[in-house]
Amino acid sequence: MNFFETIVIGAGLTGLTIGSLLTEKNREFVILESDNKIGGRVKTEKFNDEFLDVGFHVLFENYPNFKNFHGIKKIQKQYFKSGFKIKVQDKFYKVLNPLRHPFGFLINNHFPGFSNKDRLLLLKLLLDKKILTCKNIEIINFLQNYGFSSEFIEYFFRNFFGGVFLNYNLSVPMEYFLFIFKMFAFEKVCIPKEGIQTVAQTLSKGITKNSILLNSKVKKILNNQLETDSGQKYSFKRLVCTDPSIELCMDSSINSNVFRDITYSSTHCYYYECNVENVDEYLIYLLPDTEEIVNLYFRKANSGKYIISISSMGACTDQSEKKISCEIQKIFPTITNLRLIKKFFIRKALPSNSKYFDYKDKSFLKYSKNIYFAGDFLSYPSSNGAIESGMRVVKELIKLER
Numbered sequence: 367m368n369f370f371e372t373i374v375i376g377a378g379l380t381g382l383t384i385g386s387l388l389t390e391k392n393r394e395f396v397i398l399e400s401d402n403k404i405g406g407r408v409k410t411e412k413f414n415d416e417f418l419d420v421g422f423h424v425l426f427e428n429y430p431n432f433k434n435f436h437g438i439k440k441i442q443k444q445y446f447k448s449g450f451k452i453k454v455q456d457k458f459y460k461v462l463n464p465l466r467h468p469f470g471f472l473i474n475n476h477f478p479g480f481s482n483k484d485r486l487l488l489l490k491l492l493l494d495k496k497i498l499t500c501k502n503i504e505i506i507n508f509l510q511n512y513g514f515s516s517e518f519i520e521y522f523f524r525n526f527f528g529g530v531f532l533n534y535n536l537s538v539p540m541e542y543f544l545f546i547f548k549m550f551a552f553e554k555v556c557i558p559k560e561g562i563q564t565v566a567q568t569l570s571k572g573i574t575k576n577s578i579l580l581n582s583k584v585k586k587i588l589n590n591q592l593e594t595d596s597g598q599k600y601s602f603k604r605l606v607c608t609d610p611s612i613e614l615c616m617d618s619s620i621n622s623n624v625f626r627d628i629t630y631s632s633t634h635c636y637y638y639e640c641n642v643e644n645v646d647e648y649l650i651y652l653l654p655d656t657e658e659i660v661n662l663y664f665r666k667a668n669s670g671k672y673i674i675s676i677s678s679m680g681a682c683t684d685q686s687e688k689k690i691s692c693e694i695q696k697i698f699p700t701i702t703n704l705r706l707i708k709k710f711f712i713r714k715a716l717p718s719n720s721k722y723f724d725y726k727d728k729s730f731l732k733y734s735k736n737i738y739f740a741g742d743f744l745s746y747p748s749s750n751g752a753i754e755s756g757m758r759v760v761k762e763l764i765k766l767e768r
């Protein structure tokens with residue numbers, strides 16, 4: 367049986383953060399990953415020279431935890447325009463963020479339902495520091511009480527942030543909502559040119575190849591040892607699990623069912639290829655009057671055609687696929703040669719049970735004497751949250767050595 371000081375289960379962003387920091391600190395460890403590649407929920411597939419992310423992902427260039435990993439800063443990125451385009455009453459309106467596109471904002475800053483009062487309140491909300499104290503209020507109620515018009519709440523907040531949180535009720539903690547709201551206002555929004563998986567590859571760079579064992583699904587965990595589905599046995603001094611479902615592998619003597627009611631939101635992502643004129647590249651389109659489409663964006667492919675990336679939260683059926691094609695043709699009548707090139711269904715996309723978020727202000731859980739859980743589900747559902755959790759659990763492990 368192989369022995370390791372620390373075993374990490376999962377080579378997603380949390381597991382890779384842990385591996386990267388333990389490598390930096392010269393600690394002995396191994397990461398066991400059930401998949402045949404690293405990245406977990408950050409995955410990219412290649413289609414005819416195009417990098418297609420498995421689910422629509424964006425990053426903020428200055429996510430606070432990226433500053434600890436210089437490689438991430440150096441990733442080649444494609445920037446989004448800060449703002450959105452919305453179709454209301456059969457007309458498109460472009461709204462640009464005044465903080466990032468002051469001139470564009472002078473021309474592009476209106477749509478029916480976006481009143482002057484809403485504009486002022488947006489500014490006030492951005493600068494308001496006091497609201498951080500009211501944690502347990504529902505976001506939609508809060509926005510209503512703050513004075514935003516119901517049209518603006520529906521068209522902007524529900525549509526834009528519903529797509530970000532994969533949840534139209536915006537049922538996330540106030541602190542997290544404000545964090546993301548301010549990141550969109552003040553920071554550059556981007557995606558890596560070679561796909562979101564570049565973030566995982568970058569985090570893994572410092573980790574030696576033989577410290578990550580792929581195709582190693584853990585199926586049984588005891589106090590100091592575990593077994594994979596191929597029958598490999600490992601013993602450990604400390605174990606970090608980065609997915610709540612791993613709790614199901616715990617022997618009944620240690621399983622305390624902490625994560626029994628964890629929930630995830632799901633999403634679909636469709637990639638189409640087409641010819642089209644007069645569309646904005648790398649700008650988020652909001653389409654509140656469609657049934658299936660949450661948001662979409664256009665980008666030009668190497669072939670000269672456009673790729674449309676579409677997010678949806680409805681059921682993923684043949685019917686919904688047909689509906690999406692019809693909706694696109696209806697919204698953009700100048701589109702020709704529309705062709706679905708790839709679709710993904712992500713059943714477990716974002717953890718949605720906020721009772722586990724920022725778990726006890728620590729972002730990780732000490733499960734037993736020597737077993738820990740870490741991951742976005744214990745922090746916040748984002749790349750930044752996953753890295754945060756990984757960093758904080760490593761800090762704890764190192765502290766305990768002293």
Ligand SMILES: Cc1cc2nc3c(=O)[nH]c(=O)nc-3n(C[C@H](O)[C@H](O)[C@H](O)COP(=O)(O)OP(=O)(O)OC[C@H]3O[C@@H](n4cnc5c(N)ncnc54)[C@H](O)[C@@H]3O)c2cc1C
Pocket residue numbers: 375376377378379380381398399400401405406407408420421422423424425582583584585608609611612615633712714715716740741742743746747748749750751752
């Ligand atoms: C569609 C989608 C869109 C998103 N959009 C954004 C966005 O725009 N911006 C943003 O910041 N974040 C976004 N996120 C969130 C971000 O991707 C996640 O928060 C982050 O990737 C979570 O990383 P993790 O390591 O905590 O979890 P995971 O990536 O889930 O990693 C857990 C790993 O554990 C492995 N594993 C599980 N069980 C076992 C076992 N028994 N044995 C061995 N291995 C096991 C899994 O295979 C997996 O690799 C999005 C996520 C999705 C899915």
